[in-house]
Amino acid sequence: MGLGRGYAAQDCSLAHALETIGERWTLLVLRDCFYGVRRFKDFQAHLDIPRAVLADRLKTLTSTGALERREHSTGVYYLLTEQGMELWPAIFSLAQWGERWLSPHGSRRVFSHAECDTDLETTGRCPTCGTFPGPGELLVREGPGADRTLRDDRISAALRRGPHRLLTNPFPEPDYA
Amino acid sequence: MGLGRGYAAQDCSLAHALETIGERWTLLVLRDCFYGVRRFKDFQAHLDIPRAVLADRLKTLTSTGALERREHSTGVYYLLTEQGMELWPAIFSLAQWGERWLSPHGSRRVFSHAECDTDLETTGRCPTCGTFPGPGELLVREGPGADRTLRDDRISAALRRGPHRLLTNPFPEPDYA
DNA sequence: CCCCGAAGTTCGGTGACTGAACTGTTCAAT
């Protein structure tokens, strides 16, 4: 968004948040991070995002402190920092709003509290234990509103295979740490 | 964002949410709605947004169903619908993240549960009654991190005068319903 | 009737996003 041309004159923390995560694609990149995506090529395959934009967003998120860039013998990968993790409630809330108002065929993804084996309420609360689990304690699976015809990249395939724990590598083979 | 060129191929409710509220300025317009702003000129004065962009965003939000456009003898005004109201948790979460990570001088706005006269936790919970109040039950006031030098429009002035209840007209004179 | 303010629309200029092609680096196989 560019701070010079941004929302700098707003004295509002929402405006400042949007400076860093309000650009096109940024929240979808972060969503993929919560799904366990870590490599450039996988973000690219799963999002159909122009490479130049992806490179820019990863750079911005890294310099803001939401992601950490690491080099490994098998390549580069990106991980959520504590700062990035704390975007989970906002991302979850937005997604729930989309499920509620913009998903005519039912929910596309269902989140459950792994420990309690219970689906979350739309608020993010686990009805069994009453807590608000963090992303690392959650599983995602397909809901009735999912449309399997839309995507066939390897990330989508992995997420379809069954419940997947957030923040963990979605691939059986350990092609990165 | 334009659906043709948008995130349509994503089968993700977050992507669909971003189709409607992910464009530049849109969430700030909605934030102002929660503060009780209802008129074109006031959005414009408070946000420093180009008139053409504001007109477009109000049109999009109205056609999506997040806002309702009403004509009154004194002019046009915009109100949040139920759909729009349900964005409150997402907006609050994003703002809290901005407060936590991007506001070096402390929080700029503090929200309290009117009934309990208690400040909210960052999760949105009221520590006194244990509930998660909706926007209509909340008051906003300036926090220690606020910077009064940034803005001097009449909306900012009204919000500075003291605690203000969300969704209510911030002006003493009833210049609109 | 004229003027004014509110609520837009129009328009030329600038910056951001897009898709495709290209570069550089690393690892594995020959």
Next chain:
DNA sequence: ATTGAACAGTTCAGTCACCGAACTTCGGGG
């Protein structure tokens, strides 16, 4: 040592969205 393939970007021309300023429209009020 050389080739090739995969990965992680960069570069670039074209298009689209956003920007600020000027203009239009409409409904009162004097």
